[in-house]
Amino acid sequence: MPTALSADLYELTMAAGYYAAGMNDLATFELYVRELPPHRSFLVAAGLDEALEHLERLRFTDEEIAYLRQTPNLSGVPGPFFDDCLRGFRFTGDVWAIDEGTPVFPYEPLLRVRAPIIEAQLVETALLAMVTFETSVASKAARVVGAAASRPVIEFGSRRAHGVGAALHAARAAYIGGCEGTSNVEAGFRYGIPVSGTMAHSWVMAFGDELEAFSRYTSLYGERAVLLLDTYDVVEAARRVVSSGLRPSAIRLDSGDIVELSRQVRAILDEGGLGDTGIFVSGDLDEYRIADLLERGAMVNGFGVGTALATSNDAPALGGIYKLVEIRRGGSIVPTMKLSPGKLSYPGCKQAWRVYEKGTAAYDVLSVCDESGPPGGVALLKTAMSRGRRAEPPLPLADLRARCRRLVGELPASLRCIDGASTYRVAISDRLSAVTRKVAGEGPAGG
Amino acid sequence: MPTALSADLYELTMAAGYYAAGMNDLATFELYVRELPPHRSFLVAAGLDEALEHLERLRFTDEEIAYLRQTPNLSGVPGPFFDDCLRGFRFTGDVWAIDEGTPVFPYEPLLRVRAPIIEAQLVETALLAMVTFETSVASKAARVVGAAASRPVIEFGSRRAHGVGAALHAARAAYIGGCEGTSNVEAGFRYGIPVSGTMAHSWVMAFGDELEAFSRYTSLYGERAVLLLDTYDVVEAARRVVSSGLRPSAIRLDSGDIVELSRQVRAILDEGGLGDTGIFVSGDLDEYRIADLLERGAMVNGFGVGTALATSNDAPALGGIYKLVEIRRGGSIVPTMKLSPGKLSYPGCKQAWRVYEKGTAAYDVLSVCDESGPPGGVALLKTAMSRGRRAEPPLPLADLRARCRRLVGELPASLRCIDGASTYRVAISDRLSAVTRKVAGEGPAGG
Numbered sequence: 103m104p105t106a107l108s109a110d111l112y113e114l115t116m117a118a119g120y121y122a123a124g125m126n127d128l129a130t131f132e133l134y135v136r137e138l139p140p141h142r143s144f145l146v147a148a149g150l151d152e153a154l155e156h157l158e159r160l161r162f163t164d165e166e167i168a169y170l171r172q173t174p175n176l177s178g179v180p181g182p183f184f185d186d187c188l189r190g191f192r193f194t195g196d197v198w199a200i201d202e203g204t205p206v207f208p209y210e211p212l213l214r215v216r217a218p219i220i221e222a223q224l225v226e227t228a229l230l231a232m233v234t235f236e237t238s239v240a241s242k243a244a245r246v247v248g249a250a251a252s253r254p255v256i257e258f259g260s261r262r263a264h265g266v267g268a269a270l271h272a273a274r275a276a277y278i279g280g281c282e283g284t285s286n287v288e289a290g291f292r293y294g295i296p297v298s299g300t301m302a303h304s305w306v307m308a309f310g311d312e313l314e315a316f317s318r319y320t321s322l323y324g325e326r327a328v329l330l331l332d333t334y335d336v337v338e339a340a341r342r343v344v345s346s347g348l349r350p351s352a353i354r355l356d357s358g359d360i361v362e363l364s365r366q367v368r369a370i371l372d373e374g375g376l377g378d379t380g381i382f383v384s385g386d387l388d389e390y391r392i393a394d395l396l397e398r399g400a401m402v403n404g405f406g407v408g409t410a411l412a413t414s415n416d417a418p419a420l421g422g423i424y425k426l427v428e429i430r431r432g433g434s435i436v437p438t439m440k441l442s443p444g445k446l447s448y449p450g451c452k453q454a455w456r457v458y459e460k461g462t463a464a465y466d467v468l469s470v471c472d473e474s475g476p477p478g479g480v481a482l483l484k485t486a487m488s489r490g491r492r493a494e495p496p497l498p499l500a501d502l503r504a505r506c507r508r509l510v511g512e513l514p515a516s517l518r519c520i521d522g523a524s525t526y527r528v529a530i531s532d533r534l535s536a537v538t539r540k541v542a543g544e545g546p547a548g549g
Numbered sequence: 550m551p552t553a554l555s556a557d558l559y560e561l562t563m564a565a566g567y568y569a570a571g572m573n574d575l576a577t578f579e580l581y582v583r584e585l586p587p588h589r590s591f592l593v594a595a596g597l598d599e600a601l602e603h604l605e606r607l608r609f610t611d612e613e614i615a616y617l618r619q620t621p622n623l624s625g626v627p628g629p630f631f632d633d634c635l636r637g638f639r640f641t642g643d644v645w646a647i648d649e650g651t652p653v654f655p656y657e658p659l660l661r662v663r664a665p666i667i668e669a670q671l672v673e674t675a676l677l678a679m680v681t682f683e684t685s686v687a688s689k690a691a692r693v694v695g696a697a698a699s700r701p702v703i704e705f706g707s708r709r710a711h712g713v714g715a716a717l718h719a720a721r722a723a724y725i726g727g728c729e730g731t732s733n734v735e736a737g738f739r740y741g742i743p744v745s746g747t748m749a750h751s752w753v754m755a756f757g758d759e760l761e762a763f764s765r766y767t768s769l770y771g772e773r774a775v776l777l778l779d780t781y782d783v784v785e786a787a788r789r790v791v792s793s794g795l796r797p798s799a800i801r802l803d804s805g806d807i808v809e810l811s812r813q814v815r816a817i818l819d820e821g822g823l824g825d826t827g828i829f830v831s832g833d834l835d836e837y838r839i840a841d842l843l844e845r846g847a848m849v850n851g852f853g854v855g856t857a858l859a860t861s862n863d864a865p866a867l868g869g870i871y872k873l874v875e876i877r878r879g880g881s882i883v884p885t886m887k888l889s890p891g892k893l894s895y896p897g898c899k900q901a902w903r904v905y906e907k908g909t910a911a912y913d914v915l916s917v918c919d920e921s922g923p924p925g926g927v928a929l930l931k932t933a934m935s936r937g938r939r940a941e942p943p944l945p946l947a948d949l950r951a952r953c954r955r956l957v958g959e960l961p962a963s964l965r966c967i968d969g970a971s972t973y974r975v976a977i978s979d980r981l982s983a984v985t986r987k988v989a990g991e992g993p994a995g996g
Binding site: 103104105107108109110111112113114115116118119120122123125129131152166169170173174175178179219223226227228230231232234235236258260261262263264265266267268269270271272285286287288290291296297298299300301302303304305307308310318319321322323324326333334335357409412413414415418419420421422424425426429431436438439440441445 | 565572620621622626666675737744746770771782860862871888892
């Protein structure tokens with residue numbers, strides 16, 4: 103569970119600093135990604151739900167405050183910061199966000215947070231970790247699901263996830279990104295995601311006799327049973343299943359030459375009257391291996407994908423940033439911008455718009471947040487939280503998944519290609535360009 | 550927090566299957582890794598503490614059981630499984646493990662679990678996720694810390710971690726692997742790890758005037774203050790610090806040409822009488838970039854490393870496996886082994902031994918667990934849990950860190966080289982070879 107201490111220490115040293123300086127003006131931060139990971143043509147926003155829940159629940163316990171008081175780095179901080187500022191601390195700000203399940207591109211704010219600067223700054227690390235992780239996984243899932251070409255993909259990666267908390271959120275994000283379900287039981291319990299599971303090699307080994315293992319399983323699970331064939335010899339196991347009279351819903355292959363084995367098994371099942379028994383494949387799969395298997399004629403009805411989904415293994419971290427874009431200073435609102443070389447950024451509060459042509463997303467526009475936007479453009483950032491309270495109750499996860507499917511389907515086909523050299527255009531509005539030039543020209547003081 | 554449902558569904562379908570078959574014999578599983586990730590020459594064991602805590606606390610709540618009962622996949626399971634087996638479920642088994650902080654190699658069991666098979670099987674996913682994640686991070690940390698050549702490394706990766714739970718465990722594992730501290734406040738609170746933090750660019754931007762931002766910070770934190778110089782212009786910022794009379798403990802550089810900037814800043818600080826002010830560097834660092842910076846003469850006193858540590862980004866998942874190696878069947882103990890092609894494994898309970906020559910680890914031996922081991926060999930697996938209770942209270946984390954430092958220091962120097970083509974020998978004892986041949990020869994029945 104996230105706590106108030108799910109933060110980097112500098113968020114607390116700065117909070118104490120702002121408090122000591124008597125400075126708690128409204129500030130706006132935006133959370134976004136500067137570039138896509140290699141081979142990705144888009145991201146899928148996710149993780150907002152946990153972020154909002156964290157903001158709503160954020161409190162410091164007495165124990166946590168006592169710990170902070172004695173932390174050497176905070177030893178110079180006067181008592182009132184702990185007694186007044188942290189005790190009774192609430193997040194009271196406003197949040198705008200791009201809906202979970204929406205394809206997003208670099209520089210588009212996944213989240214915009216406006217709150218007194220102490221509050222807005224304190225939540226930086228937790229928001230980044232929550233939003234960029236789920237976004238990574240949802241993005242990967244959209245690719246994997248696309249490669250599976252309408253065959254169901256089940257997220258199987260809990261054991262490879264970065265701990266059990268990451269496993270839970272990976273299951274959630276993978277489902278939003280298009281997976282049919284997960285093996286993670288907690289994700290079923292907490293989020294209502296369909297859970298599924300077969301048997302492990304250990305089940306087969308525990309009985310010693312493979313057929314006994316299959317029969318025992320089938321006697322309990324009947325036509326739902328999925329039998330794992332590759333503990334010893336796949337082809338022999340398939341023959342045993344057929345001659346035994348068992349009628350599993352599917353068999354699973356987890357190793358070996360899947361193209362060849364799936365064809366042999368398919369033939370054996372079909373000849374044995376088990377034409378309805380599916381072939382489910384798992385074992386170090388990702389979008390590339392799935393595409394390759396299908397291209398080479400593997401006979402597969404569904405995929406279980408683990409590591410690649412749960413860790414987004416080829417891009418295990420997004421370079422998400424949380425930047426101060428605007429602050430109230432001396433009664434006026436000042437757009438801010440970091441000027442260090444090589445790191446472009448845009449000052450001020452922004453909105454992102456998606457412009458469609460004949461039902462396909464043609465390009466996005468990044469604008470100043472109070473601009474009216476391009477004709478026909480759809481505004482992507484919406485109010486998610488007002489004065490510390492969610493604007494709306496969370497949607498059912500299945501709705502987020504359906505949204506993702508629809509919106510990814512509206513992207514240009516070239517972006518959905520997994521080799522992904524294709525780039526989608528995010529234009530900068532004239533007003534945003536002008537503000538950027540102005541702020542850059544004014545130098546360090548930022549206005 | 551891990552729960553009883555931090556599991557893959559198949560662990561529950563199998564549990565119900567064993568229960569229905571009246572089969573709950575003692576079984577032994579071993580958790581290990583089949584191969585090292587590319588460029589790694591060793592792993593550092595970590596994650597045991599959370600695993601043992603999970604085993605001690607594992608309970609099913611009424612709500613969880615109610616959820617399981619209505620799960621479609623478990624709909625055929627008779628009531629007593631839920632009412633008798635899950636309600637009142639406790640982990641009552643024994644665990645042997647390699648101490649956290651110990652360098653380990655492929656095929657060496659990080660954990661060996663012996664329990665009635667329902668219990669031992671149910672915990673598979675949680676144990677894998679906990680142990681392989683922390684082991685990944687501790688292993689990466691040992692490399693990064695080695696590259697820093699005695700300069701302190703602080704783990705800064707919480708924002709890039711796979712959620713806030715992963716951030717906490719990454720901080721713990723990075724500390725075991727040799728980091729000096731973490732920015733993660735929760736890790737300080739929960740584990741007593743030293744926390745540190747500086748300021749963000751947003752602090753400097755919030756004040757508009759850079760020097761005011763520095764002065765405000767220093768007035769609160771005095772000689773502990775670390776000032777971030779690269780919001781606008783590093784060299785100018787360094788000159789401002791010197792001429793202002795501020796005496797920060799260090800300055801931080803987070804972007805730009807670190808070799809060049811660190812030398813310029815060092816010269817400015819030294820000429821300005823700030824010879825004691827250190828230079829701390831962060832920003833997309835890993836072991837390779839650190840080694841390169843130092844080789845090219847960067848003037849750096851310490852490093853903050855984020856993504857590379859918190860996600861072990863070049864090897865974000867270890868292929869950890871949890872294999873049934875032995876089961877009691879019909880009154881006798883039967884070693885088991887999966888025979889599918891291309892995946893070597895060794896049957897039966899095993900022990901790993903480290904053999905030293907002149908104070909340096911020369912090779913390891915993997916043996917049958919009741920062998921006496923090679924002369925002078927140090928047994929790596931020790932009793933960690935007996936009948937569901939920890940054998941010993943957890944050691945202070947600083948002791949695990951000291952152990953890691955000592956044991957990594959005893960590895961051959963070639964293994965500590967970050968380009969790591971070097972391989973360490975893990976020999977297989979004659980008895981283990983004989984058992985393996987015997988079990989493989991006996992085929993599917995496994996004895």
